[in-house]
Amino acid sequence: MGRREEPAWSKGTVGLTMARERGDIQREFQSHLTVTRELIERLGLESTLHGHMGCVNCLEWNNDGSVLASASDDLHVILWDPYRYKKLHKMSTGHTGNIFSVKFMTPDSLATCAADGMVRVRSVSTGANLLECSCHCGRVKRLATAPDDPNLIWSAGEDGLILQHDMRSPHRCNTEATNVLVNLLNHMGRYAEAKCVAVNPRRPYQLAAGANDFYVRLYDTRMIKLARLQVSASSSRMMWERQNVRCARAGAGDPENNVPRNAVHYFAPGHLSIEPNEQTFPKKATTYVAFSHDGNELLVNLGSEQVYLFDINCARRPVLVESFIIQHNHGTRPDEKQRPRNGTAPAPAPAAASAPAPASADADAAPLPERIRRLKETANEHVNKCNYAEAIYLYNEAIAACPHSALLYSNRAAALMRRGWSGDTYAAVRDCYCAIKLDPDHVKSHFRLAKGLMDLKRAREAHECLLYFKDKFPRHATSHAVFLLQKDINVALEGMDQPQPDEGESIKSG
Template sequence: MSPKIKKRRNILQLLREREINDQIRTKYALKSEISNKCITKLSLLTELEGHEGCVNCLEWNENGSVLASASDDFQVILWDPFLQKKKTTIKTLHRGNIFTVKFLPNCHDDIVATGAGDWFSHTYNVTTGKQITACTCARGRVKRIAVANDTPHVYWSASEDGTIRQHDMRISHQCLSENTKNVLVFLRTHLGTTAEAKCLAINQMRPEQLAIGANDPYVRLYDRRMINSLTSVKLTPTAPPNDGPVDLPLIFYRLVEAVEDNLFAKTNNITDSSVQYYIPGHIYLTELQAQQKNQSIGTTYLNFSPDGRELLVNLGGEHIYLFDLINPAEHSYYAIPNIVNISRDDGEGSSISLPNESTPVVHSALPEEIEKLKLEANFFFEQQEYTTAIRLYNQAINIYQSSVLFSNRAAAYIKRKWEGDLYAALRDCVTALKLDPHHMKAFFRMTVCLFELGKLSESQMYLEHFKLKFPSYKSSPAYKTLSANILFANEKIKKESATNPNNDVNETLHNERKDDQQNDFELNQKSKQEECWRKKAKDYYHRYYGHCNTSTDIKEANFFGSQGQYIVAGSDDGLFFVWDKNTENNLLVLKGDSSIVNCLQAHPSEFMLATSGIDNVVKLWTPLPDDIVNEHEVKNFSSTAMENQRRMIVDPFDIAIRNFGFSVSDTRDRRDPPEPGQFYSCRTS
């Protein structure tokens, strides 16, 4: 008897059945995997009109039947995305811009939580529009709210007073009471009184994991099971929920804030084993220089991948990074001594390979398809079209791992020199040397990267090692040029040290900054524990660039596609970008706003994307038929990306004025309590 053959339904059958069977939605979502061709056909479906201010946040309900949006007009609108019309409008009691809205899970989509610039977080009944709860504990703008799908009636909030608070609607709550324990993480305990929490996310596959982004480049991943809540201290008067904070003199709030911060700081509820830090390696290596240049890099958004194994982070003033949570990457700079089998002066590295290290495989010949891609990339490299060359190397590396491909891509990064390129080149050189320890060009390019990254002594040491390992190459022009550059840099440091005999250049600059901090009452003083966590920070393994993120601090980056195989993010130029997650290649650039695209939220099961920004509308995007021209598409990614690189290094205030088209007249201190009814302009980061 022949085995029973299981009848499988094709995509057309699933499409028909989902109209009458809601349970088929998940199967359809898994079946209808989005392809690159579908992505390139993405275009505007409709604009949803109804708000009277910037739309700062979007949120789908669990099954995607409702889209919630919230705005500077203090309203939450619930939309039917398929009928393309309003379902209901909630006129909230907020007195400041609403920055975040979330459906509370397992509440039949009948409760939403909001956070706003008036320092309040609220919950509302969707059916009646009535306020259910109001929390006035925060002393800064509430920027993000997160929920866990397996935890009903609970939400977490991140506010610019440096706190992450846990709110449980089932527990009676009296704001700022000595008996209220709702502070889960207080960043100022270890970062000083200028620390601000900007965003947070809960890993839906592992709800104990809580990721936090702040006004610095470090991303913090906490295990909630290992954290005890801190007690709120009753030091500020509690205002009626509908009236906003009590209008008291600024000096009183400053005094209260200083006392309360000091009390919180005495209670450290974070252990070494409960948190892991992440930061892109080049930012970690050049953090001091960035501080000296007064560069401000902070996290504007973060989110876990659908499978919970990755963390996507959008850094303001920088790029978008993907971190591997299962196999976190070590910083490439510290992997070099073991790769080249040489000890450093600080004792790191060894003359033997690491224990259990796999034997490197040397690839002498590339498959025909990969060789063709490599030659095409080499051609564009010679034409100085480095972005196109990198794109082709990306495509080849995604298919086949080879030392020559990594080394060639490193050369393109070194030539292009966009923000983060030199460290990306260093990473490629380290990977190439893992695959082939005798790859001469990879070794030399690694030394070039170290020099360009300001690691002068290391570049000199490895260049000497290079000369011993490859003696025939020491007469080459490239070797002589690098050697001369290192010699010149050393002579320059000696001259500057003679001018400041007690300090080298870095120490002098560091002391100048230290004096500035002391004059500012040491607001940025960090704890020893914080420094320890930073030293153990892990590196990224994918980077996405081309957009610009300097003008707003709510700019999102999200996963898109049935398996989260694409990355989407907005930009200060009114565009939004779509990248392939694995190759890092850009697939599509679309015009999404007249000024800035901030929010992008993918439908949970359909091929639909919702976006919003400075315009007062919500836009829905779906694929176009093949015979229709996409009039929203921007064709030349390279020139667009290059222009955004320039935008990121100019004065962000000038960019903000240019983008918004009006002057920012609000000069209040960010810790000055907002006045009831105050209408905020979109704040710059």
């Protein structure tokens, strides 16, 4: 059997350059040389621009990167030449509350939104108001523009509205204004808040929105019909009174059905999407979303949590117990080995479900390339020293270069479970499944899968996986580690079978 050729990026810059010239790689070359860890570590402060009298809340580059706009609590926007560290222009916005977002509409016009509930567009050269919109009933947190259309701008407000503003049409803030793209109040209830919004630079009909939960909504605006405001914004009512009127039918759906079901897709971290939002603490909110330059990925900042990157073209569904495990336990196992669940028979597994095929001869049998082996050993040393973050970084690098090694996935799963950051255990469960797919007989991956599910407080799923483990690997079924895990699972299952008190009804898993 010939020696497996190492990936081009493991051979350094020369190997990458040669591979690019041959046409073997292009995306890898860009991703590995555009931003490197060494480059990030060398980043430092170049200059500090002074000019604002309050907190600077937002920054925005113009299209060619020659001008930087900054907006502040001092209610002004400053345009900078960032290369000469020079202030080009300072502009009063007319806002009466903190400015949260600034966007270039054209080289001569700037859009801003603020805590006063206003969306404004002003000319840089003349200072003239091009748009004044008070349709929102609360703080307006983010604006979004499309790179190929300087006439459209979208705003996301804490009143639950995502509005679309068209500079080509005269606008009046009244019930005749047809500018409501999405009313989250109709879908989420009276406490819905829109926190952020972004437009896909390659497919401008795709609009991503974040709210005061952990879901990111991706809308196809071609399928959405703009709706009218439910109450006049120019009426004498106070802002909170207008919002109460809009909340009258909160949670009842769109009255005009302007957002069809297939017009929106949802993205969320897997470990959060399997539990109801009411049970997460502290409460999660999606505070920022941004598309990648090619429009295929969505970067999301989740408040009180972490930053996530979603592939919008290949979304992954949450995974807990694969169907082949259920089929094995309840299809081929004797009934006496199954644990009764209050007389409820388990649902049959799909007929097509099957265990992973045996690993190919060169999957994990072949030794790791020398560079990858050294990475693995160094990562193992970091795990032994409890430097889990550094170990995971090295496992990531090794897996990127050698993605067909079950051992690397299993080792990373162990490091993730020990580190214990939010989402780490769920990521470890996914790694265990990757390892099992590559090597169905990888003992540690099967055991870590059951343990990870137990750490996620999914006792029933952990029980299924441990049953499968003990049946598949009878030689390990009586080990002390298996005994302790089974004991924890049994205690948890008994607690789940106990009747719940009236004031604390059980919550169904998502």
